[in-house]
Amino acid sequence: MAAKKKTEVLTFEKSLEQVESIIEKMEQSEMTLDDAMKAYESGMALCAKMEKLLEEGQGRIEMLQKQSPSKSDVQTALFEVES
């Protein structure tokens, strides 16, 4: 597996939930302009993050090598897909 090290970010569904709850709040209640701006910005930022999550990935299949002794030493090989 290629070095895909990354810190645990908000999952896609959690982000979706958050944006939805932000929108609900904005649709249903009167907010101060400041709060509305903040909510809007964080909602937009979450949308952008989700867009990015959709772009992640390399679109390929790898096959684990059975000899892989431990998780720190996982061996993979590219796996060919018949088209």
Place this chain on the structure above:
Amino acid sequence: MSEAWVLSVGQLNEYVRRTLASDPMLMRVQLRGEISNFKRHSSGHLYFSLKDDDARIACVMFKQYAFALSMRPADGMQVVLSGSVSLYVKDGQYQFYATQLRVDGVGDLFSRFEMLKKRLAEEGLFDASIKKSIPLLPRTIGVVTSPTGAVIQDIAHVSFRRNEKADILLYPAKVQGVGASDEIIKGIKMLNKISEVDVIIIARGGGSIEDLWAFNEEKLARAIRSSKKPVVSAVGHETDYTIADFASDLRAATPSAAAEMTVPLVSALQDQLQALSVRLTQSMQRQMNDKANRVKTLRMGLNAHHPSNMLRENALRLTHIRSQLDRAIHGIMQQKLQAVQLQKSHLHSISPRAVLARGYSMVMQEDRLISSVAQLNEKEQATIHMHDGYAKVQITQKVSEGNGSEEEDRSSNV
């Protein structure tokens, strides 16, 4: 009959035991029948009867063989035993010493399946409440299946069609035959250790119940349930159900369906995101509009109380008052004018000139109006005023008529 030929019971039983044990035919027997009176002794030995329609035989399986069994025998099972026939010397009972036990035939695979399913269901292993949800957008999909064959190809094609950025990590495993379930279990454990893997699909194409049997093993069901990551099972065709299907977090009818259910359609997610950001912007717009409207309302309120309004109002009132004044003064003037006219005509009627016009005359002397003879100065001039002019006259004589004295003015010329 000689005493020497009398045997003890033990001797007889021992003799029969040896005879049975030395018969080559009875040393290796395969025996088919149904288990009944099954008992597992605390020592670990198994005791039961094997019967068919016609007969029965007592059976024992010692613990060293019982431990090697991959399934749990139970009453009613059709089995094939391997072993030998011998006699239990102590009570003279002849019995079957089984060393192997296997389920007999396909029909019994179904009943094994049903029994295991029932037992695990009762244990709560299939409860909906313990099932994990499948992540909406898995980073990497772990797949445990055979590296050869259509299954991995189908999964890959569907995955990439739905999300061309999908990553798949294949754990190649045997999916049928001896050791298959162990390999699948190893795959689940291995993929659990790889952090990028968000969901695991265990898959196999269609086949007979024997082919799919690895997916009916109890240990696989338990491995699925102890997986930290959600497991999707896709075994066989739509109509095939395996224990793994019940134990998994999500059952897919086919490997392709497993990919459908696991890999999100990216274009749909993009549409959803688009719709969300539109809604977000609209709600922001609404918040802003609300504020703007409130400002507008406030401004209108303020404007209503602007000083210039008071000025304008006052000016209006002033104009009004002025016009009232004008009207009033005009009325008064009119009244006065009428009064003057009235007086004038009245005056006119009592004017001396009017009297003069009627033929009377007015005598004046030294600018005095003379109303009495006594006022006249004799021998002096006077003026007689008539309506159309005057005449100067000389007073010649005055005559008073009241007391008899006579003064006559004789001389008069014009």
